[in-house]
Amino acid sequence: DSAVYIDGIxxxxxxxxxxxxxxxxxxxxxxxxxxxxxxxxQYGRSLGGVxxxxxxxxxxxxxxxxxxxxxxxxxGLFEGRLGKDGQHHLAIAARRSYVDLLLPVFLKNTGxxxxxxxxxxxxxxxxxxxxxxxALFFGFGDNLFLSTDPDIPQGxxxxxxxxxxxxxxxxxxxxxxxxxxxxxxxxxxxxxxxVDLAEFGLGSSFDIEQDQWLLEVRAEANWRPHPKVxxxxxxxxxxxxxxxxxxxxxxxxxxxxxxxxxxREPVSFGDDGSGWGPDLYIxxxxxxxxxxxxxxxxxxxxxxxxTVVDQYTAVGLDPRFSARHRLFEKTWVKGSAGIYxxxxxxxxxxAPEGDIDIDFEQAASASLGVEQSIGQATTLEMEGFYKDLSxxxxxxxxxxxxxxxxxxxxxGVGRVYGLEAMVRRDPVDEFFGWISYTLSRSERLDHPKHGxxxxxxxxxxxxxIFVALAGVELxxxxxxxxxxxxxxxxxxTPYDLGVYNVxxxxxxxxxxxxxxxxxxxxxxxxxxxxxxxxxxKKWRLDLYLDVLNAVxxxxxxxxxxxxxxxxxxxxxxxPLIPSFGFEAEVWL
Numbered sequence: 001d002s003a004v005y006i007d008g009i010x011x012x013x014x015x016x017x018x019x020x021x022x023x024x025x026x027x028x029x030x031x032x033x034x035x036x037x038x039x040x041x042q043y044g045r046s047l048g049g050v051x052x053x054x055x056x057x058x059x060x061x062x063x064x065x066x067x068x069x070x071x072x073x074x075x076g077l078f079e080g081r082l083g084k085d086g087q088h089h090l091a092i093a094a095r096r097s098y099v100d101l102l103l104p105v106f107l108k109n110t111g112x113x114x115x116x117x118x119x120x121x122x123x124x125x126x127x128x129x130x131x132x133x134x135a136l137f138f139g140f141g142d143n144l145f146l147s148t149d150p151d152i153p154q155g156x157x158x159x160x161x162x163x164x165x166x167x168x169x170x171x172x173x174x175x176x177x178x179x180x181x182x183x184x185x186x187x188x189x190x191x192x193x194x195v196d197l198a199e200f201g202l203g204s205s206f207d208i209e210q211d212q213w214l215l216e217v218r219a220e221a222n223w224r225p226h227p228k229v230x231x232x233x234x235x236x237x238x239x240x241x242x243x244x245x246x247x248x249x250x251x252x253x254x255x256x257x258x259x260x261x262x263x264r265e266p267v268s269f270g271d272d273g274s275g276w277g278p279d280l281y282i283x284x285x286x287x288x289x290x291x292x293x294x295x296x297x298x299x300x301x302x303x304x305x306x307t308v309v310d311q312y313t314a315v316g317l318d319p320r321f322s323a324r325h326r327l328f329e330k331t332w333v334k335g336s337a338g339i340y341x342x343x344x345x346x347x348x349x350x351a352p353e354g355d356i357d358i359d360f361e362q363a364a365s366a367s368l369g370v371e372q373s374i375g376q377a378t379t380l381e382m383e384g385f386y387k388d389l390s391x392x393x394x395x396x397x398x399x400x401x402x403x404x405x406x407x408x409x410x411x412g413v414g415r416v417y418g419l420e421a422m423v424r425r426d427p428v429d430e431f432f433g434w435i436s437y438t439l440s441r442s443e444r445l446d447h448p449k450h451g452x453x454x455x456x457x458x459x460x461x462x463x464x465i466f467v468a469l470a471g472v473e474l475x476x477x478x479x480x481x482x483x484x485x486x487x488x489x490x491x492x493t494p495y496d497l498g499v500y501n502v503x504x505x506x507x508x509x510x511x512x513x514x515x516x517x518x519x520x521x522x523x524x525x526x527x528x529x530x531x532x533x534x535x536x537k538k539w540r541l542d543l544y545l546d547v548l549n550a551v552x553x554x555x556x557x558x559x560x561x562x563x564x565x566x567x568x569x570x571x572x573x574x575p576l577i578p579s580f581g582f583e584a585e586v587w588l
Contacts, residue, residue: 038336070581433470
């Protein structure tokens with residue numbers, strides 16, 4: 001439910017597999033803003049948070065070439081200025097992992113083989129003339145192979161035997177055009193075109209492939225009719241084409257047929273089509289007091305429109321408001337309220353016969369917080385939040401025919417509430433870091449209209465989220481840093497019984513508790529890093545040692561049951577991985 005943007009264009013993900021490496025070279029980034037909620041109308045089509053990434057436009061005056069290698073991956077970067085006056089800025093970067101070759105060494109005797117592999121690349125060109133022009137081409141791909149040792153039972157069902165393989169990838173090209181027409185009027189235009197790819201395979205029977213070709217255009221103006229008033233109208237257009245293919249060892253209609261003697265027959269189906277959504281928005285910022293920093297009022301409205309041709313059309317309005325007021329010299333209060341809408345996922349908004357009845361999911365969100373500056377470098381923030389969810393997309397409880405009825409309907413409701421706190425010290429001297437803590441609860445009802453009264457946690461509900469990170473500059477060009485995380489385990493539905501179906505030679509699982517009534521073990525992990533910098537006349541060398549999961553708990557990712565659901569074991573995350581590496585930088 002969260003959104004990731006690069007220069008105003010939405011992409012699916014910001015991290016590679018495992019969350020240790022971003023999909024974009026950090027040296028090419030200007031800023032990364034994480035907005036957990038209460039964000040403005042320039043962001044849409046999501047109910048969760050926003051990660052807004054801005055790339056750096058200009059290259060350094062002196063060309064540079066860098067190369068980095070560690071146990072996870074290797075990559076290189078070149079950036080410099082071309083042309084007679086150096087007015088053309090160019091940057092090229094690429095990275096490729098090989099952790100899939102080394103990880104089996106750390107996973108010996110675990111019974112599980114997990115082989116992740118990734119790559120990414122970026123090409124950026126910038127020129128500043130009448131229009132400030134930046135052309136950016138980038139992409140990434142991730143592949144994950146999962147298997148178990150032969151002595152670990154996977155079940156008697158032959159359709160679920162074998163390894164699982166997951167792939168997803170993204171390729172994008174965008175042009176960012178900016179121009180200031182006067183002191184009070186500027187404009188930004190960002191057209192983009194690209195493709196998102198996803199594949200999933202299990203054994204030789206399950207196979208899912210999906211391609212999405214996307215055209216995105218973001219355009220907005222910034223008009224300042226008064227020194228204390230700013231008006232920003234814009235459009236966030238998303239359109240494109242899709243196709244998918246699904247291969248299954250049995251027909252989905254078997255789930256609706258009570259005949260236990262029905263034999264499985266493999267089926268395959270697919271479709272292609274197009275869709276589009278031209279979201280319009282307008283935002284107004286007013287600073288009414290004598291000191292413009294004492295009070296900031298922001299109000300906006302966004303139209304939400306999605307049309308999937310021959311399937312459905314959904315329309316909504318997202319009004320939003322936020323305020324920030326200085327109570328004392330270093331004390332601010334802030335608050336927000338608004339409506340957020342999100343279209344159905346692609347598989348939820350499709351039916352074989354088309355014309356399904358489905359609409360936006362919606363959230364009414366509010367927050368109230370305080371921010372306190374302590375000295376010149378330390379900030380304390382605390383904020384409470386509440387989110388009321390409605391029209392959540394859930395499975396159709398009255399489904400009797402996959403062809404003529406919708407598989408999903410807007411019947412679910414939910415609620416999310418909690419408190420966030422953070423103490424942050426900026427890197428103004430040798431030390432920086434932060435401590436953050438979130439106390440939250442997220443729960444839902446799937447079918448309240450049909451008498452459902454049992455609230456249960458969302459799949460990713462986490463009661464406690466604690467993160468502490470710190471870094472320090474040491475004498476003789478040494479650095480040291482570390483990160484500690486503690487997170488409540490995700491909920492899951494327990495099973496302790498499987499009933500054998502003789503005709504289909506498979507076990508049917510029966511839950512031993514309510515949905516998501518038990519939790520995985522709590523997650524905790526400590527990562528450490530030390531670094532030494534060696535500087536020479538025309539080049540520099542950084543030597544570093546990362547110790548990932550230097551201290552860790554069980555860190556279960558999910559539960560794996562045996563064939564009859566009488567035994568289970570945790571599937572754990574990455575083990576302790578010491579990663580020695582270097583980064584060399586040469587000034588050309």
